[in-house]
Amino acid sequence: MSYNTYDCIDAGTENCPCYLALTGDCLICSRLQGKDCCDCNWRGVCIYNEFVQGNRKVSNPRIEFEAKILEKKFYLDDLVIFILDVGKGFAIKASHPGSYVFLRGRQSSHFYDLPISVMRADVEQGTIHVAVKIIALKTKALLEEPDRFILRGVYRNGIQGVGALRPEKTKEKKILFIAKGIGVAPAILAANALRFRNKVDFVLDTEKISTELISDYLGEKGNHDVKEMKEENGIIGELGVIKYLTLNNEQDRRDLVRLLKKENYDCVGVLASDYFVDTIGALVRRTLPEVKLANSNNFRICCGEGICGACSFVNEEGDTIRMCKCQRRE
Numbered sequence: 001m002s003y004n005t006y007d008c009i010d011a012g013t014e015n016c017p018c019y020l021a022l023t024g025d026c027l028i029c030s031r032l033q034g035k036d037c038c039d040c041n042w043r044g045v046c047i048y049n050e051f052v053q054g055n056r057k058v059s060n061p062r063i064e065f066e067a068k069i070l071e072k073k074f075y076l077d078d079l080v081i082f083i084l085d086v087g088k089g090f091a092i093k094a095s096h097p098g099s100y101v102f103l104r105g106r107q108s109s110h111f112y113d114l115p116i117s118v119m120r121a122d123v124e125q126g127t128i129h130v131a132v133k134i135i136a137l138k139t140k141a142l143l144e145e146p147d148r149f150i151l152r153g154v155y156r157n158g159i160q161g162v163g164a165l166r167p168e169k170t171k172e173k174k175i176l177f178i179a180k181g182i183g184v185a186p187a188i189l190a191a192n193a194l195r196f197r198n199k200v201d202f203v204l205d206t207e208k209i210s211t212e213l214i215s216d217y218l219g220e221k222g223n224h225d226v227k228e229m230k231e232e233n234g235i236i237g238e239l240g241v242i243k244y245l246t247l248n249n250e251q252d253r254r255d256l257v258r259l260l261k262k263e264n265y266d267c268v269g270v271l272a273s274d275y276f277v278d279t280i281g282a283l284v285r286r287t288l289p290e291v292k293l294a295n296s297n298n299f300r301i302c303c304g305e306g307i308c309g310a311c312s313f314v315n316e317e318g319d320t321i322r323m324c325k326c327q328r329r330e
């Protein structure tokens, strides 16, 4: 593990130490990697000490449970929202930017588990809202489930650079989310977590997504300044501009650059496919060199626990980096 390049998203949380500690593969702790000295860069509670004190067990392993489908609404033929009963405690944990869960139908095997972002966590109701784009096997299988999903979570690494979006560390900042397609789901969750103490704007490309969904979850339609969100949508507080642009269109990209220069954002989240994360991310960086950038974690994620290796790549130093757990260090 490249200590100076990546952090572990679960380090120091209720899910740490995790399965990787059991086999001497902790991403952070040199003792839990089999070394006889402590030379980690971790500045939180000592992971090794927690492991020993906790009888060398995984702390709070994420356990599957059945979540009742309270509501299912189609916005497009291939875009459906599920409202799931998860309980208040789970909803609180799921309210942080970057949260996602694994879902499958009760008749499906583990092979059908798929990662889905939390779009809204309603703590009062003990529910989460998820938006699913129906593509192929796993997402089609979800549609077959009439009553309850098997759910596992909460997982935290849905956004790379999520540190810049931590509500407790973000005050009176100007934040812009640029989202395309199903990327609007994590953008909506993050915006809700941040809107009370910051100004949050949106640039949305609604290709493959429905403006009705945006209206239901962000309160208004169209290109305009939104001064206040609608309370009946469970969203109160100030949001700034919601602008609809086509991210592939040159003129619209010029509009985006104008907006970036005018508002001089502190943080920009690009929540879209890798193509747009790269191209729009580079445009944002060119326009605002000092900006903090966050983006969707688009790696193939299968276990979310750093075990299966589906999300891993080998970096220049030859280390295997597991992107379901790793956060690049800023």
Ligand SMILES: Cc1cc2nc3c(=O)[nH]c(=O)nc-3n(C[C@H](O)[C@H](O)[C@H](O)COP(=O)(O)OP(=O)(O)OC[C@H]3O[C@@H](n4cnc5c(N)ncnc54)[C@H](O)[C@@H]3O)c2cc1C
Binding pocket: 100, 114, 115, 116, 117, 118, 130, 131, 132, 133, 134, 135, 136, 137, 138, 139, 140, 157, 158, 182, 185, 186, 297, 298, 299, 300, 301, 302
């Ligand atoms: C952290 C995270 C959050 C996500 N949030 C949402 C969401 O809120 N709504 C939503 O509709 N989709 C979301 N996805 C993507 C979703 O998991 C995939 O679209 C889904 O697994 C596709 O399964 P399929 O069998 O229907 O299609 P497939 O034909 O298997 O795949 C279709 C596309 O999805 C990609 N994909 C397949 N499996 C995975 C996987 N395990 N991890 C990542 N990408 C995969 C494929 O590479 C391909 O590009 C998220 C993915 C990740 C990693």
Ligand code: FES
Binding pocket: 300, 301, 302, 303, 304, 305, 306, 307, 308, 309, 310, 311, 312, 322, 323, 324, 325
């Ligand atoms: S998804 Fe299994 S190791 Fe990352």
